[in-house]
Amino acid sequence: MNRSLVIVLGTLALGMVMFGGSYAVSRHVGERCLTQPGNDLAWLRQEFHLNDAEMARIQKLHENYLPQCAAMCQKIAAKKMEVEAALNGATNVTPVATQKLAELAALRAQCQAQMLRHFTEVSQTMPPEQGRRYLAEMQRITLGLHEQTEQSMSISAGDMHGHN
Amino acid sequence: MNPDDAKLGALLRASRAAPALPPRFQENVWRRIEDAEAPVPSTSRLFWLDALVALVLRPRFALAAVTVLIVAGALLGVRDGSQIARRDAQTQYLAAVAPAALR
Numbered sequence: 001m002n003r004s005l006v007i008v009l010g011t012l013a014l015g016m017v018m019f020g021g022s023y024a025v026s027r028h029v030g031e032r033c034l035t036q037p038g039n040d041l042a043w044l045r046q047e048f049h050l051n052d053a054e055m056a057r058i059q060k061l062h063e064n065y066l067p068q069c070a071a072m073c074q075k076i077a078a079k080k081m082e083v084e085a086a087l088n089g090a091t092n093v094t095p096v097a098t099q100k101l102a103e104l105a106a107l108r109a110q111c112q113a114q115m116l117r118h119f120t121e122v123s124q125t126m127p128p129e130q131g132r133r134y135l136a137e138m139q140r141i142t143l144g145l146h147e148q149t150e151q152s153m154s155i156s157a158g159d160m161h162g163h164n
Numbered sequence: 165m166n167p168d169d170a171k172l173g174a175l176l177r178a179s180r181a182a183p184a185l186p187p188r189f190q191e192n193v194w195r196r197i198e199d200a201e202a203p204v205p206s207t208s209r210l211f212w213l214d215a216l217v218a219l220v221l222r223p224r225f226a227l228a229a230v231t232v233l234i235v236a237g238a239l240l241g242v243r244d245g246s247q248i249a250r251r252d253a254q255t256q257y258l259a260a261v262a263p264a265a266l267r
Binding site: 015 | 213214216217220221229230233234235236237238239240241242243244245246248249250252253254256257258259260261262
């Protein structure tokens with residue numbers, strides 16, 4: 001092979017290695033520096049540029065909300081098991097099963113309403129513009145994916161919530 | 165043979181058959197001479213590679229290229245890393261406040 005061609009190809013390979021190495025290292029470093037494991041609210045501070053006072057108010061709301069959310073999740077999980085029991089072995093949807101399904105839907109709606117109330121409260125602790133953006137973003141994420149709701153509800157009852 | 169014998173010389177020249185020259189013979193000869201003396205145009209692949217190698221091996225160019233590659237890679241990496249961190253933080257917040265069953 002021509003010597004010049006070898007040099008050009010070698011230079012290109014070396015350039016790619018240097019670029020790729022620099023990219024990989026800085027991506028890893030950037031990711032590690034900006035990630036705050038264990039801090040659920042880090043995203044709010046970063047995304048909505050909140051100060052310490054606003055974060056303190058949100059932290060309090062957050063801590064009050066978590067037990068309510070967990071309790072609601074347990075109710076939904078229990079109701080889901082009742083629905084499964086009512087449907088188990090049945091060849092038709094019995095009136096009992098229909099009743100349980102309606103109760104499960106009501107619980108889900110209640111949980112969603114509670115969640116949206118929490119989002120509204122959080123948005124009101126933010127500056128108006130950031131609050132509107134936060135509320136819109138949370139509604140988009142939590143209400144826009146109903147098909148995932150139905151799928152995730154079938155997952156085991158004990159693993160229904162993301163709480164640690 | 166006497167070289168000074170003009171008569172004999174004329175007879176010998178007359179006896180030699182001179183072939184007819186092709187058309188525009190003289191013009192073509194001069195053109196070939198000019199072409200041979202002109203510098204060879206360097207458009208071949210080898211010339212390009214050699215020129216590129218000469219450029220690449222210049223220390224100033226090499227240093228600049230290395231700097232640009234490393235800085236570009238670092239900037240792109242930091243940008244992507246911060247996006248990943250942001251997405252992870254958002255996922256963590258959503259997992260806390262919005263049960264997966266309701267999303």
